[in-house]
Every structure is written in structure tokens, then in C-alpha cells.
Amino acid sequence: xxxxxxxxxxxxxxxxxxxxxxxxxxxxxxxxxxxxxxxxxxxxxxxxxxxxxxxxxxxxxxxxxxxxxxxxxxxxxxxxxxxxxxxxxxxxxxxxxxxxxxxxxxxxxxxxxxxxxxxxxxxxxxxxxxxxxxxxxxxxxxxxxxxxxxxxxxxxxxxxxxxxxxxxxxxxxxxxxxxxxxxxxxxxxxxxxxxxxxxxxxxxxxxxxxxxxxxxxxxxxxxxxxxxxxxxxxxxxxxxxxxxxxxxxxxxxxxxxxxxxxxxxxxxxxxxxxxxxxxxxxxxxxxxxxxxxxxxxxxxxxxxxxxxxxxxxxxxxxxxxxxxxxxxxxxxxxxxxxxxxxxxxxxxxxxxxxxxxxxxxxxxxxxxxxxxxxxxxxxxxxxxxxxxxxxxxxxxxxxxxxxxxxxxxxxxxxxxxxxxxxxxxxxxxxxxxxxxxxxxxxxxxxxxxxxxxxxxxxxxxxxxxxxxxxxxxxxxxxxxxxxxxxxxxxxxxxxxxxxxxxxxxxxxxxxxxxxxxxxx
Numbered sequence: 001x002x003x004x005x006x007x008x009x010x011x012x013x014x015x016x017x018x019x020x021x022x023x024x025x026x027x028x029x030x031x032x033x034x035x036x037x038x039x040x041x042x043x044x045x046x047x048x049x050x051x052x053x054x055x056x057x058x059x060x061x062x063x064x065x066x067x068x069x070x071x072x073x074x075x076x077x078x079x080x081x082x083x084x085x086x087x088x089x090x091x092x093x094x095x096x097x098x099x100x101x102x103x104x105x106x107x108x109x110x111x112x113x114x115x116x117x118x119x120x121x122x123x124x125x126x127x128x129x130x131x132x133x134x135x136x137x138x139x140x141x142x143x144x145x146x147x148x149x150x151x152x153x154x155x156x157x158x159x160x161x162x163x164x165x166x167x168x169x170x171x172x173x174x175x176x177x178x179x180x181x182x183x184x185x186x187x188x189x190x191x192x193x194x195x196x197x198x199x200x201x202x203x204x205x206x207x208x209x210x211x212x213x214x215x216x217x218x219x220x221x222x223x224x225x226x227x228x229x230x231x232x233x234x235x236x237x238x239x240x241x242x243x244x245x246x247x248x249x250x251x252x253x254x255x256x257x258x259x260x261x262x263x264x265x266x267x268x269x270x271x272x273x274x275x276x277x278x279x280x281x282x283x284x285x286x287x288x289x290x291x292x293x294x295x296x297x298x299x300x301x302x303x304x305x306x307x308x309x310x311x312x313x314x315x316x317x318x319x320x321x322x323x324x325x326x327x328x329x330x331x332x333x334x335x336x337x338x339x340x341x342x343x344x345x346x347x348x349x350x351x352x353x354x355x356x357x358x359x360x361x362x363x364x365x366x367x368x369x370x371x372x373x374x375x376x377x378x379x380x381x382x383x384x385x386x387x388x389x390x391x392x393x394x395x396x397x398x399x400x401x402x403x404x405x406x407x408x409x410x411x412x413x414x415x416x417x418x419x420x421x422x423x424x425x426x427x428x429x430x431x432x433x434x435x436x437x438x439x440x441x442x443x444x445x446x447x448x449x450x451x452x453x454x455x456x457x458x459x460x461x462x463x464x465x466x467x468x469x470x471x472x473x474x475x476x477x478x479x480x481x482x483x484x485x486x487x488x489x490x491x492x493x494x495x496x497x498x499x500x501x502x503x504x505x506x507x508x509x510x511x512x513x514x515x516x517x518x519x520x
Contacts, residue, residue, distance in 0.1 A: 045510035052506035055499030062496060066313040067111035070104040071096075073306035075226045075247035077239035087235075096242070099224055102144045105214040107313075110137065124194070132193045132200070136207045139188045143208070145379075146180045147215040173219035174212070181208040181215070226250045229264070245291045246303035248310040248465040255301035258293050260484050265290035267297070296484045298473050307465040308488055314466055315496060318382060318451045319444035325386025326443060330393025331436060335424050337394070338401020338432075345398070356391045363388060364450060368459035378461045381454065385447050392443070393436050400432030434511050441504030445497045452493050467492050 046052050065072070076099050082091035114133050118126065185208040194200050226247065231237045258267040295304040333352070337345040364384055371380065404410055405428070413423045454460045455468030467489040474486035 042507065042510040046503070046506045049502070049506040049509075051502040055502040058495050058499045059503070062312045062492075063316055064111070065309045066316045067107040069306075069309040069312060070100060071108060072242055073244035073246060073248070073303075073309045074242045075228070075245060075250040075306075076224075077228060077241050079240045080228070081238045083236055083238065095228075100218065102147070102211075102214040102218040105218065106140050106144065106211065109210060109214075110140070124199070128194050132203055135188055135191055135193050136203060139184050139204065139207050140211045142187075143177075143181045143184045143211045144215055146184075147177050150176055150180070151219055173216040177212045177215035177219075181212040184208065184211075224249070241291070244294070244303070244306055244309070246293070246306045248302060248307040249463060250302060250306075252301040255293075255297050256299050257482060258297040258301075260294060260296040260304075261292060262296070263290040263292045267293070295488055298470065298485060304470065304484065304488060307470060308467070308492060310465040311467045311470070311489075311492075314378065314461070314464060315448045315451065317378065318385070319447045319500075321382040322385035322389070322447040323440050323443045325383065326390040327393050327436060327440060328390075329387065330390035331397050331429070331433070333390075334394035334397025335401055335429065338398040339405055339424055339428070341402070341405075348394075349398075352391050352394050355388060358388050360385065360388045361450060361453065364454055365457065365459060368454055378464070381451060381461065385450055389443060389446070392439050396435040396439060397429075397432060400435065401428055404428050404432055438504060438508045438511065441500045441507065445500035445504075448493070448496055448500075 074096050076095035078094060078096050080093050080095055081089045082093075084090045117133060118129050122129070185204045188207075189201060189204050192200075224247070228237065228239055232239055255264065255267040293303055293305070295308065297303055298307070333348055337348045337352075364381065367380070367384055401424075410423065410428055413427050418427075451460060451466070452468035452471070455466035456472045458469070458472065460466050460469060470485055470489040471493070474482050
């Protein structure tokens with residue numbers, strides 16, 4: 001009887017498996033450990049790296065604020081109570097909900113629902129759930145973009161007669177949003193994310209219904225005003241605000257470059273430093289009730305902390321969407337080059353070399369300088385980065401497909417008469433996508449840096465919170481350096497790029513076959 005079985009029968013804890021076991025012990029079943037899947041083993045090795053864990057935590061924090069920044073940092077009250085002349089409540093409303101965009105609502109719902117969907121103990125494979133989550137996000141984004149473009153077109157002065165006739169309809173937002181949501185649902189219903197047709201259609205229908213509601217209730221966003229503080233001081237309303245009661249675009253030039261920690265009342269009184277605060281405290285009661293600018297304000301009187309939180313969405317969306325576009329283009333062309341070889345490989349690789357010669361940052365600067373401000377949007381930046389940074393993914397995929405196309409399982413699939421798309425993307429791609437996923441982390445970090453550089457140069461999306469734009473204001477027009485405008489956004493950019501780099505290095509080491517063999 002072995003020591004392991006004797007200890008187990010005596011009721012004590014099983015012995016800890018040693019680092020090295022002999023072949024005889026493995027044949028006898030001693031210290032046998034069930035085999036792990038490829039990605040389960042890789043993920044376990046990634047989590048052993050403290051730097052990678054710290055990077056995952058930071059990216060999780062940035063993703064959380066990207067989803068919920070409008071609910072955490074907003075100048076519109078959660079609840080607003082209108083007061084009559086005698087002080088009684090005559091009306092209750094929620095300006096924050098009224099001014100939320102469709103993207104704000106969908107991200108708030110999707111952030112929570114996505115975490116529950118991925119980590120819930122379901123019988124559906126987690127990889128399938130992740131794929132369905134990505135497709136659901138793409139379906140919702142496509143619907144929102146189409147609805148928004150249609151709504152803008154309706155509001156143009158040169159719109160057609162039939163568009164103008166729809167403009168004032170009460171049910172127009174719901175009908176238009178529902179029509180676009182139905183079209184997107186029909187498109188994504190044919191994407192085979194899972195073999196269970198009922199589950200796939202249920203998810204597509206649920207996404208269409210939620211997207212219709214979000215788009216219809218955010219059809220036309222009226223001009224935003226932030227006079228709540230003045231009305232509250234006049235006794236017209238009472239309000240309940242968000243934890244950070246400032247919106248990123250809430251401007252007051254009287255409060256430019258307020259120091260961190262000072263209140264609105266102190267800023268309006270002209271108190272700019274600690275010495276003046278001690279010497280001048282004209283309104284202590286107002287100072288206590290007035291909310292603070294925790295990180296101060298910029299040159300336009302906008303709260304820095306609110307802009308920092310809202311800028312998380314821009315950085316994450318730029319990284320995810322542009323990398324997704326690049327992966328889609330690169331993997332498709334790389335798979336074609338590696339599978340067919342010959343003339344197809346030669347012609348497409350010349351295309352890869354042409355795109356490799358294009359300086360992406362210079363192209364972004366030129367495009368941002370040439371395009372008018374209304375076209376210099378986040379979508380254009382995403383498209384340019386994605387359409388010109390796919391060459392690395394194409395080369396990695398090509399190399400993997402050249403190795404895999406002569407493997408036995410590929411030859412068996414071809415002999416069985418499977419269609420080309422099934423052989424390439426259902427049999428070969430899962431076995432050759434590993435280097436692509438590793439390179440995607442670097443691509444996301446590069447996309448975030450590109451956006452920060454553009455915003456620093458003043459060529460980023462206008463009127464949108466950005467870490468790069470905040471960093472550019474650290475030096476004023478008169479040459480004065482403002483530390484609180486440089487430290488926070490600079491640290492955010494540094495930590496985000498560093499986090500993606502640490503995660504990428506840990507993932508690369510975890511899936512490297514040489515290092516894996518050394519660990520075994």
C-alpha cells in the first residue's frame with residue numbers, strides 16, 4: 001500500500017504532491033493530477049505573476065468607470081424636487097436619467113449583466129458565453145450608431161419631406177429604434193455563436209429589446225444646463241447629487257485652475273492657495289455646503305476628476321474597437337495567405353508590406369488636421385487605427401496557418417468534404433490564434449497611446465474628456481506649469497499602458513511551449 005492511500009484511509013489530509021514525481025509513481029496513480037485545458041493552464045500561470053494581477057486589477061478599475069462614470073460623476077441630480085412658494089414639493093424628476101445617452105444606459109446594464117453572464121455557474125462553456133457577449137455588444141453598438149445617424153439626419157435643415165413629417169411623431173423614436181434593432185437582430189441571428197438555436201435567438205431578442213428602449217428614450221438630447229446650484233441657493237429646488245457632482249463638460253470660467261480640494265464657493269471667492277484660505281474665510285457656511293473639486297479644475301473651470309473618470313470610456317473603447325477591427329482584418333487575410341499559399345500568399349503579402357510602410361501616427365495627425373471638427377470623432381480614430389494596424393496579426397496568422405495546413409486533422413477535415421470556412425475558421429484558427437491574442441494586448445496599449453498623443457496635440461475628439469487633453473493643459477499659455485493637470489492624467493496613461501504590457505508579457509510566457517516544457 002502506498003503512503004498516499006494509507007494516509008487517505010487513516011482519515012488525515014492527503015499529502016502534498018511533490019514538485020517531481022517518478023514515472024513509476026505516475027503509472028501507479030500516485031500523485032495523479034487531472035489534466036487541464038490549454039487556456040485554463042495558461043490563465044493559472046498568468047495569475048501567478050504579481051505584475052499581471054496588478055495590471056488586471058487596474059484594467060478592471062478603468063473598465064468599471066468606463067461603464068458607470070455617468071452615474072458616479074454627473075452634474076445633473078439623481079432626484080430633483082421642484083418647490084412651490086410655500087416650500088412644498090410640486091414636482092419630482094430625474095435630470096440625470098433624462099440626459100443619459102443610449103450608450104450610457106447600455107453600458108450600465110451590460111457591464112453588470114456581462115459579468116453575471118460570464119461568471120455564473122451555467123452549463124454553457126465559458127468560451128461560448130464570451131463569444132455571445134462580444135456579439136451582443138456588436139449588435140447593440142450597430143443599432144445605436146444607426147439610430148443616432150438617422151436622428152441626426154432628421155434634424156438637418158435639408159432633410160426630405162418624409163423625414164420632416166416623422167420628426168414630430170410621438171411614436172417615431174420607438175418605431176425607428178425598433179426597426180433598426182430588428183434589422184440588427186436578424187443579421188446577428190444567423191451568426192452561429194452556439195449550436196443551441198433557442199438560446200441564440202433568445203439572447204439576440206433580449207439585446208434588441210433593451211437597445212430599442214435605450215435608443216428611443218435617448219432620441220434627442222436637449223441642451224444641457226447646470227443651473228441647479230443657483231436654483232437650490234434661491235430655494236426653488238432641492239436635489240440629490242451623484243458622489244462627484246460635476247459633469248466633464250460643466251464649465252464655469254470663473255473657476256479656472258482651482259486648486260485640488262477647494263470648494264466651489266472658495267473658488268468663486270478667489271481663494272487660490274492655502275495661505276489665502278487662512279486669511280480669507282468670508283463664507284464658511286457656504287464653503288461647508290459647497291461641493292469640492294477633489295483634483296481641482298482645468299483652464300475652462302471643468303472638474304478634473306470627473307473628466308478623468310469619463311475619459312476611461314474613451315481609452316477603453318479606442319483600444320477595444322480599433323484592436324477588434326485590426327484583428328478581424330488581419331486574421332482573415334493572414335488565414336487566406338497561410339491556407340492557400342502560392343500566388344495568393346505573394347499578392348496579399350505585398351498588400352501587407354504596403355500597409356506596414358504607412359506611419360500610423362503621422363496618418364492620424366494628418367487626418368485629424370484635414371477633417372472638419374464634426375467628422376473628427378471617436379469612430380474615425382477607431383477606424384483609422386484599426387484599418388492600418390492589422391499587419392502584425394496577418395503575419396502571425398499566416399505563419400501559424402502555414403504550419404497547420406499540412407497537419408493530419410486539417411487533411412482529415414478537407415477529406416471529409418467540410419466547406420472552406422469550416423476548415424479555416426473552426427478547425428485551423430482555434431489552433432493558431434494564440435500569438436494573435438498575445439499581440440492584441442500590445443495593440444490595445446498602442447491605440448490608447450495614439451489617442452492620448454492626438455488629444456495632447458489638440459487633434460482628438462472635440463468636447464470629449466481625454467487624458468491626453470488634460471495633460472496638454474498642464475502648461476498654460478503664459479508658460480505656467482500646473483501640477484494637478486499633469487500628475488493625474490499622466491499617471492492614468494502610464495498605468496494603463498503598463499498594465500497591458502505586463503498582462504501581455506505574462507500571457508506570452510504562459511503559452512510559450514519552451515517555457516511550458518521547462519515548467520513541466
